[in-house]
Amino acid sequence: MLGVEDIVQLASRTHDVDDISAVQELYHSNGWTDGLPIVPPTREAVEACLDWVMMPPDQLIGIEPVRGLAITAEKLAVNAVMAGCLPMHFPVVVTAWTAMMQEEFLMHGATASTGGCAVLVVLNGPIRLELGASGGFNALGNSDRATAVIGRAIRLCLINLMDVRPGAIDRSTLGHPGKFSYCVAEDEEDTTWLPLAEQRGAPKGASSVTVMAAGAPRQLMNEWTTKPEEILETFAAEMRANLRHYSIHPGNYALIIPKQLREHLQAGGWSKSDIATFIHERARIHRREWAEVGKGAVVRDRGDSIYPAMDSPDQLLVVAAGGPAGGFGAVIPPWLGNKSHAVTVPIGVCVDCEPPKK
């Protein structure tokens, strides 16, 4: 009887190389990397990823809506292995790409833009614990293996499957470090808040992935109060700064709230919805403020117009993450407001899935 390994036919071309140095040079010289060394994507490693998600190599994960590029499980797996993913990480990569290919995410625009956008990936649910994905110390940085390799896999897939290379499809004027890897796990065990994915409609307890077209994190600090309104005013001020200095387009913003500030908010009985309502009221500017930051030429006769950072409170993604001490937080701004919308997709392992619910 034939086993799965006997009937799997990978479509990828193969290259025979002499040693690990030659592997690295092959991938670098072809523009197949992000500049860092890769893990050699052997047939065995790629098949192990496919086995883990129970997908045949030619499983169509989706068709990129603008250029009509077919994205298959095999090609995602090759790039995930290169990024350092183990098979257990691969379901997250597949789900993130499923989310990114939803029309409202506008993947082509977000990844081709001069605006220097990266794909922020937020993990929720039990898979975080299975993977050892940490939402604690150094969140948004090199906090753990899982978030590092998952975030990197997203970028390598963009580079190799969609030609999102600097100067090719990627026209970013400035990038940011999140374009190497930009993944964070929510610290669900150390908060009373609803997980982000559940807040956004995913089933309770489901492992889920949220993607957002995002700029670099803007870090802030306020250790001098315990009042929720004052803590959140600092976050709102950072968003106002983004509205003034970067873009007035409203859209999804993410707030990363570590434990020290989170505990003050939770002690005051503030839920994520309460935070979003407050932030929606406070994070807005008058157009005339642009004149204060060198953009007077575009104020014109609309100085009194008010620009909120979000159209509605539910556009705010509140994420509990960060080390246990320090009055820090971060605002992650949208790439370009409502041109792209964050998408949340529960992780499922199936061969004949229905399209994700909107």
Added chain:
Amino acid sequence: MTFRVLDPTPGTAAPAGQLAPRLDTLQGKTVGFISNGKEGTKGFFMHLDQILRDEYGVANVVSRTKSNYSAPADPHIVAEIKSWDAVVSGLGD
């Protein structure tokens, strides 16, 4: 130790659009502009409009602007292309 490794790229080109038949002349033709709406398109298309009319005898220039400069052209603009002889799609970056 030798390695047999897999190519990470699709291996096939993206489905390409097909070029419309080339025009022998622009004389008397209708040319459509599809702008992404950014500031830099304004001067460029204004100048191009003048050159096409004055130097190439283009009869009509139709200017359209996308509602979202990061997304494909709106369906109503795409539908309109059929009534043009040529189209220039321009970025303002």
